[in-house]
Amino acid sequence: MAYRPRKILKSREYNREWNEWALKGNWSPVGWRWIEGPTGYRLDQLSKGNYLIIQRPHGSLYHHSYGLLSKFFKGFIEKKLYGAKCPRCKAVFCPPRAHCWNPECKVQRTEWVELPMKGEVFTFSVMAFSATPFLKTLPFIITYIRVEGCCTTLPTRILQVNPWEVYPGLKVNLHFIDNPKGEIMDIYCTPAEKPDPSKFIMSKEEIERLKEDMKKVKNWVIRKFGSEAQPSIEI
Ligand SMILES: [Zn+2]
Known part of the structure; x- marks a missing residue:
């Protein structure tokens, strides 16, 4: 016979306020504005038009x-x-x-x-743009780690290292963040050894160009998020 009933064995911060909010605001208009704005089909020949803008809050709470x-x-x-x-x-x-x-x-x-909480870098990429939840932490380095004994690679951030010091084969230790939530961002890695300059894959010119790009990204993050910016790479 199939097992049908279920019971909660353990839970934490299972937020029910969100549920209520999502139900309240589901696509019902809560306000409007009559505005004046540009109209026309050529950007160099626009004139004035009037439009009604409706405000409809919409929230989604996924349980998966x-x-x-x-x-x-x-x-x-x-x-x-x-x-x-x-x-x-x-x-x-x-x-x-x-x-x-x-x-x-x-x-x-x-x-x-x-x-074991250790492995080695298989490949990596220096991120100058990302999905919304990670924008504040730009620029950061995403690595694909082959955990010791495994035949596939795990995507994680690598911290406490410069991007030009990362290369395939670099040994790393894996760590969990202080308050894990049960998602892939709970895990990150740091070098387990002093990076070997003879294995660096970027030329001096490439490193200089990367530093310039990283500075621009960091400045953008600081302009956008102010004191909440948390760039992952020190430049
Ligand atoms: Zn098999």
């Missing part, structure tokens, strides 16, 4: 399940890193996969294994 990958994200809350191991081919995936992707394993269900 991590499903078979739940243990990976619950691990973040408990500050433990889990991977998924295929019992047939022994491949370990992090990020995890509920089923093995090796065609020979025929969609074998994987098993959870705890992983």
